[in-house]
Structures are given as C-alpha cells and as structure tokens.
Amino acid sequence: MHVQHHVFPFAGCLIHQIDFDPSTFHPDDLLWLPHHAQLQQASRKRQAEHLAGRIAAAHAINALTGHATVPGIGPQREPRWPPGIQGSISHCGQQALAVVNENETALVGIDAESVLRETQAQEIWQSVIKESECQRLASLPFPLGVTLAFSAKESLYKALHRRVNRLFGFASAEVIAVTPHTMTLALTAPLASFAKDTVFTLYWQQEGNRVLTLLCAA
DSSP states (O other), X not given: OOEEEEEEEETTEEEEEEEEOGGXXXXXXXXXXTTGGGGTTSOHHHHHHHHHHHHHHHHHHHHHHSOOXXXXXXXXXXXXXXXXXXXXXXXXXTEEEEEEESOTTOEEEEEEEEOOOHHHHHHHHHHHOOHHHHHHTTTSOHHHHHHHHHHHHHHHHHHHHHHHOSOOOGGGEEEEEEOSSEEEEEESSOBTTBOTTXXXXXXXXXXXXXXXXXXXXX
C-alpha cells in the first residue's frame, strides 16, 4: 500500500500522520503486522485503515524509543501498547494518526472526524449531546459543534478506556465549555477511579473539513 508519513506538532505533542491510498492495498501488506491473522475476516477497507494506523503508531513509538514496535490488538479491539508507552490512534478518510506518551499512566486520546453535513448533524445530535450542551456550543456552526463534541467524547473514551476497562457512551461526559482551541468535558457519573464532575480539557483544531481533538494528560 502506498503511504506517506509526516509529523506535525499539536498541543505540545507530536502527531504522526499517514496518508494512504486504499486502492493500492494488497492483502499481503498485512503480513507486516505481527497480528495479521486477526484481521483475515475484516473488510478490505478496515484492513487498509488498520494497517495505516499501525504504521503511524510504529513511527510514533520509534521516534520516542528507537524501536518501531507495532501495537497489537487488545481484548476489546483497543491498541495494545508496549510496556512504558501509552498512545492513541485515529482514522479519517485516507489518513491515519497516532500519538504516544512515554508515561504509561498518561491519559492519551486522539480522534479525527470529517465535519458533518447539516442534515447529518440534525439526525444525530441528540445521541451525542443534550440541549444544554448544544447551547454551550452555540458560538460554533451547528454541524461543527456536533462534530466537535462527537470527536472530543471519542478522544475521552480512548484516553479513559484503559483505566475504565468497559464500554461507556456519549452521555457519560458533557461539554461544559468551548474556546477557539479547547473543549472542556465533565463526567456525568463516576467511571472507575474518576469521580462524577471530573473535568478534562481537550485541544481541538479544524483543518479544511477535518476536525482533530486531543487529550494528553500525565
């Protein structure tokens, strides 16, 4: 599969991005992955995305440690990071992104989304945010606000999953503030060792039709 790798800074972290051409993907490309057998039943699209994400992650780990370790797949399909590393992976269109932190207890979550169309935002907003959150996002165009809340909650899920170790939904956190560069979420109920009303500040940026959100806290 044809890929291009580049790195860019965001919110004090280095984001490793892989641009990939899924039309050039061949199933044999998966043999690069130590866990390739676990992907044999996945769709071709999913296989290409997974490969691109693991390439991004290997670059990120190599930049940090000097070893291009490929994260495996955990019991709930989450990336299995090497000892001493915490990280996160996201996919959006023909791009995959990864970020890592050398603090194994760090909270790390990244998510990239294409901005929803107006009709899409109208269809899904009530499953992502409450009316009160919608009002707090009123400074943004409605489709952008819904997309941003969706993405931020996805990033939070990825960051907390290792500690919580169970599924939890969008209603588990609510938007309490948004600025041109940050979004603050608060838990609506306890999650593992995190108490109700625990606050998390994520960074966000928009680049063209893509929104990127990041939580990276030691």
